Amino acid sequence: MTGELIVTIVLAILSTVNGWGWVTNRRKYKVEVKKLEAEVKAMEADQKQKYMDLAKEYVEEFRKYIVEPLKQEVNELRNEVKELRDAVREINDCPFSGDCPVRDRLRKHEEDGEH
Numbered sequence: 001m002t003g004e005l006i007v008t009i010v011l012a013i014l015s016t017v018n019g020w021g022w023v024t025n026r027r028k029y030k031v032e033v034k035k036l037e038a039e040v041k042a043m044e045a046d047q048k049q050k051y052m053d054l055a056k057e058y059v060e061e062f063r064k065y066i067v068e069p070l071k072q073e074v075n076e077l078r079n080e081v082k083e084l085r086d087a088v089r090e091i092n093d094c095p096f097s098g099d100c101p102v103r104d105r106l107r108k109h110e111e112d113g114e115h
Contacts, residue, residue, distance in 0.1 A: 091103050 088102070088106065091097055091100055094100055097103070
């Protein structure tokens with residue numbers, strides 16, 4: 001009976017120690033999980049910021065190398081068309097209007113269906 005009592009006491013002590021160890025490990029685990037979650041959120045935020053910076057850089061590059069040159073080209077073409085329109089309007093005032101090669105060429109394009 002004394003042997004059984006000692007075994008029971010030893011088993012009770014071991015069970016208590018194991019139970020306490022489990023509680024302690026569980027707390028450590030929760031703290032560790034919270035740290036990892038915070039790290040993951042920080043990494044996700046950093047990744048999103050990198051994507052935003054990259055997108056902003058792409059937009060700036062697009063504007064610099066595509067939009068701005070196209071705007072400049074369109075403006076130059078508009079000026080040239082305006083100058084051409086003004087010149088065509090002045091054909092009738094030209095002293096050579098009866099035999100004007102420009103008017104003849106424009107008429108030919110109109111007749112051929114080329115505008």
